[in-house]
Amino acid sequence: MAEAALHTETTCKIRHVHIECPICLSRFTDPKILDCLHSFCLKCLQELIDKQDPKTDVIICPMCKKETTIPDGGLSDLLSCFFLSSLIDDVINLEGPKEDINSPVSTCEGCDEGLEAVSRCVDCDANYCKTCLDQHTKLKAISHHQIVNAAGASTERPKDKDKTEAQKCRKHTDQELCFYCDTCDLLVCPKCAVLDHRASNHNLSEINDSIRSYRRAVDEALQKFDDCRKQFQKVDDSIKHSQQRLQLMVDQALRDIVAKEEEEITKIRNASRLLQERVTQIGQERGEGFESIQSSNHDKMSRAEQIVASVNDLMQHADNFELLDLKPKVMHNLDFHKELQFQTVQHSKSFIGFKGHGIVTDADLGEILEEEQWEVKTEFGKCGEGEGEFELAVDVVCFSNGDIVVIDSLMCLLSTFTSKGSYKSTGVQSGTEDGKLKQPFGVTVTSDDLLLVTDGQDVKVYDRELRYIRQFRTSQNQVEGQSESLLRGIAVDKKDRIAVADCKRKVISLHNMDGSIISTIHHGDISSYCYLSVSSKERLIFTNYGKMKLVCVDFLGNEVFNISTSVDGKYFNAYGLCCDDAGDIYVSVRCIGWGTDEIHHYDASGEHIGCVARGLFYPLGMTFTSTSDLIVANWYSVKVLRRL
Missing domain, CATH: 3.30.160 (Double Stranded RNA Binding Domain)
Structure with a gap:
C-alpha cells in the first residue's frame, strides 16, 4: 500500500518540484529561508550575492524581488529550512538505492516501477517511463529538457504553453x-x-476567442482584488494609527494619575492604583477589540491572497484546454471580492484620559474619561495696546518651562506670559535695527528654546528672553522674473529642521539650524494665510484660507492628501493648525455664515473626526504644551484648552 501511494502525481511533484532549488533546479543542499519565505541552497545564495555590489548588505530574492538583510555572520546565519531537509531525507529513503544507469531495465524515478526506462533526462540525471516523463516536463517551469531515449539518441522536449495540440x-x-x-x-x-x-x-466561439475573453474576465477579477487590497491597506493603516494613538493616550493618562497621586501621597495611593488598573483594563479591552477587527481583516485578505495565488499559478502553468475545463470553478472562486468587506474601528475609542478632582478624598482621586472633550482652562489678554493686550494675536508658541509667547502682527511685538496667563514681558520693539519686527506672522520654538519668527523675507532668531541673535533668508538669490519672498507659516520638527512657507513664491523650504537649505517643495495651494505644522511622520501640513483646504505633503514633496475643510455643507476657512504626538491634526476654522468659530480634529490620514471647541473669535495660530493643553491665539486674546 505504501509503495502504491508513491505512484501518485503528488509524489512526483514533491520529488521534482517542491524539494528542488529554483536556482540550480537540483535537490536542496543546506536550504536557507529568506524573509519572503522562499528557500534556496546556501551555495546558490552565495553565488548570487557574489554577483552583486560588494557594498550591498541585502540579498534580493530571485523569485519575488523582495530584500532580505544579510546577517553579520553571513548567509550561513540565515534560518535553515529543516522541514525541506527532512522531506528530502524521507524521499531519499523511499527511493532506495539507484540502479546502474546503463542497465536496460531500471526503476522509473517518477513511479518507482521496475520497467524499461523509455528516456533519460540529462538535465535532471534521472530515468522516466513515458507517463512520468510527460508529467516531469510539464511540471518543470523551464524552456526545455534534454532527453536521451532508450537507444541513446538525444532529443529535446520543447515547452510551449501557448501552443496546445488539438484534442x-x-x-x-x-x-x-x-x-x-x-x-x-x-x-x-x-x-x-x-x-x-x-x-x-x-453561445459558441472559437477556442482562441474564448480563451482571450476568459483571460480578460480573469484580469478584471484580479483588478477588483487589487482595489480590495488598497481598501484593506487603508483600513489597516487607520487601525494601526488608532492603536498607536490609544497607547499614547493610555500612557498620558497613567502619567496624569501618577502626578496627582504624588500630590496626595499615601492618602490617595490605593485609589490611584485602582484607577491605573481601570485605565489599563480599558486600554486592553479596546486594544483587543482593535486587534480582533484587524485579525479578521487580515484573515479575509489572507484567504483572498491564497485564492489569487492559486488562480495565478493555474493561469501560468495550465494549457488552454485545462483552463477552459476549470473555467467555472475559477470564476466562481474569483467572486470572493463581492463579499470582501473590511471592518473599521471608531477613532474615538483610541482616546482615554483622566480628570483629577479639585478636592481629593481618600477614595476619590479623579475620574477616567473614555470620550474626548475639551474645555477652556484659562484665557488672557484683551483688545488694546497696553501690556498684556493685543491688536492682532496671530500666532502662539510655548517654551519648555511652560511660558507662552504670543506674536502681535499689527503692533509687531512678541509678548511672554506664564503658563497660567500672567503677563511677564514684551520684547523686540526696540534694540538693533535687525532685531526689530516689521512684518511678523509665524512663530515656533526649537528643542533648546530658540524662538524663530517669520518677518517679511527673513527668519529671525531670539532667545528665551526675546533677545535678538541672528537671521537668515530662505532664498539668497532671487530668480529673474520671480516675485520677492513673503514668509508666513513656520514649524520645527523633533530634529530641529526648520520648515518655512513662502506665500509669494509658493514654496516650502527646509533648513538646518544655521539657515542652510536642505530642500525646496513647490505647491500651488500655499496662500497668504498659510499656517504650517510638522508631524512626527516627517510630513508637512498646511492650510489654505481662501480655498478652504488642508494639505499634507512629505519631505520629498509628494502629496499625501489635499482635502476640503468644509463639513456637512458648512463652509469653514482654515487658519492655524498643530499636530499632537500621535500625529492627529487640530485646525482652527472660521465659520462662514454659521455663527461662532471652531477647532476641528482630523486623524493623520486627513479623515475628519469632529469638532473639539466652539465659541471662539477668529482662532488663528495654535500649539500644544508639554502637558497636552491646546493654546489658541484668538485675535484679541489667548485661550488655553484642556481635555475634560
Whole structure:
C-alpha cells in the first residue's frame, strides 16, 4: 500500500518540484529561508550575492524581488529550512538505492516501477517511463529538457504553453475540439456544435476567442482584488494609527494619575492604583477589540491572497484546454471580492484620559474619561495696546518651562506670559535695527528654546528672553522674473529642521539650524494665510484660507492628501493648525455664515473626526504644551484648552 501511494502525481511533484532549488533546479543542499519565505541552497545564495555590489548588505530574492538583510555572520546565519531537509531525507529513503544507469531495465524515478526506462533526462540525471516523463516536463517551469531515449539518441522536449495540440472529441472521436460553448461551459467539435449546441440560446466561439475573453474576465477579477487590497491597506493603516494613538493616550493618562497621586501621597495611593488598573483594563479591552477587527481583516485578505495565488499559478502553468475545463470553478472562486468587506474601528475609542478632582478624598482621586472633550482652562489678554493686550494675536508658541509667547502682527511685538496667563514681558520693539519686527506672522520654538519668527523675507532668531541673535533668508538669490519672498507659516520638527512657507513664491523650504537649505517643495495651494505644522511622520501640513483646504505633503514633496475643510455643507476657512504626538491634526476654522468659530480634529490620514471647541473669535495660530493643553491665539486674546 505504501509503495502504491508513491505512484501518485503528488509524489512526483514533491520529488521534482517542491524539494528542488529554483536556482540550480537540483535537490536542496543546506536550504536557507529568506524573509519572503522562499528557500534556496546556501551555495546558490552565495553565488548570487557574489554577483552583486560588494557594498550591498541585502540579498534580493530571485523569485519575488523582495530584500532580505544579510546577517553579520553571513548567509550561513540565515534560518535553515529543516522541514525541506527532512522531506528530502524521507524521499531519499523511499527511493532506495539507484540502479546502474546503463542497465536496460531500471526503476522509473517518477513511479518507482521496475520497467524499461523509455528516456533519460540529462538535465535532471534521472530515468522516466513515458507517463512520468510527460508529467516531469510539464511540471518543470523551464524552456526545455534534454532527453536521451532508450537507444541513446538525444532529443529535446520543447515547452510551449501557448501552443496546445488539438484534442479529439470524446463523442465524435474523428472530430477535433475547436469550439467552446459558453452556455454549457464545454469544449465541442463541429458535429457537437451542429447537433447539440445550435439552439439560439447557445453561445459558441472559437477556442482562441474564448480563451482571450476568459483571460480578460480573469484580469478584471484580479483588478477588483487589487482595489480590495488598497481598501484593506487603508483600513489597516487607520487601525494601526488608532492603536498607536490609544497607547499614547493610555500612557498620558497613567502619567496624569501618577502626578496627582504624588500630590496626595499615601492618602490617595490605593485609589490611584485602582484607577491605573481601570485605565489599563480599558486600554486592553479596546486594544483587543482593535486587534480582533484587524485579525479578521487580515484573515479575509489572507484567504483572498491564497485564492489569487492559486488562480495565478493555474493561469501560468495550465494549457488552454485545462483552463477552459476549470473555467467555472475559477470564476466562481474569483467572486470572493463581492463579499470582501473590511471592518473599521471608531477613532474615538483610541482616546482615554483622566480628570483629577479639585478636592481629593481618600477614595476619590479623579475620574477616567473614555470620550474626548475639551474645555477652556484659562484665557488672557484683551483688545488694546497696553501690556498684556493685543491688536492682532496671530500666532502662539510655548517654551519648555511652560511660558507662552504670543506674536502681535499689527503692533509687531512678541509678548511672554506664564503658563497660567500672567503677563511677564514684551520684547523686540526696540534694540538693533535687525532685531526689530516689521512684518511678523509665524512663530515656533526649537528643542533648546530658540524662538524663530517669520518677518517679511527673513527668519529671525531670539532667545528665551526675546533677545535678538541672528537671521537668515530662505532664498539668497532671487530668480529673474520671480516675485520677492513673503514668509508666513513656520514649524520645527523633533530634529530641529526648520520648515518655512513662502506665500509669494509658493514654496516650502527646509533648513538646518544655521539657515542652510536642505530642500525646496513647490505647491500651488500655499496662500497668504498659510499656517504650517510638522508631524512626527516627517510630513508637512498646511492650510489654505481662501480655498478652504488642508494639505499634507512629505519631505520629498509628494502629496499625501489635499482635502476640503468644509463639513456637512458648512463652509469653514482654515487658519492655524498643530499636530499632537500621535500625529492627529487640530485646525482652527472660521465659520462662514454659521455663527461662532471652531477647532476641528482630523486623524493623520486627513479623515475628519469632529469638532473639539466652539465659541471662539477668529482662532488663528495654535500649539500644544508639554502637558497636552491646546493654546489658541484668538485675535484679541489667548485661550488655553484642556481635555475634560
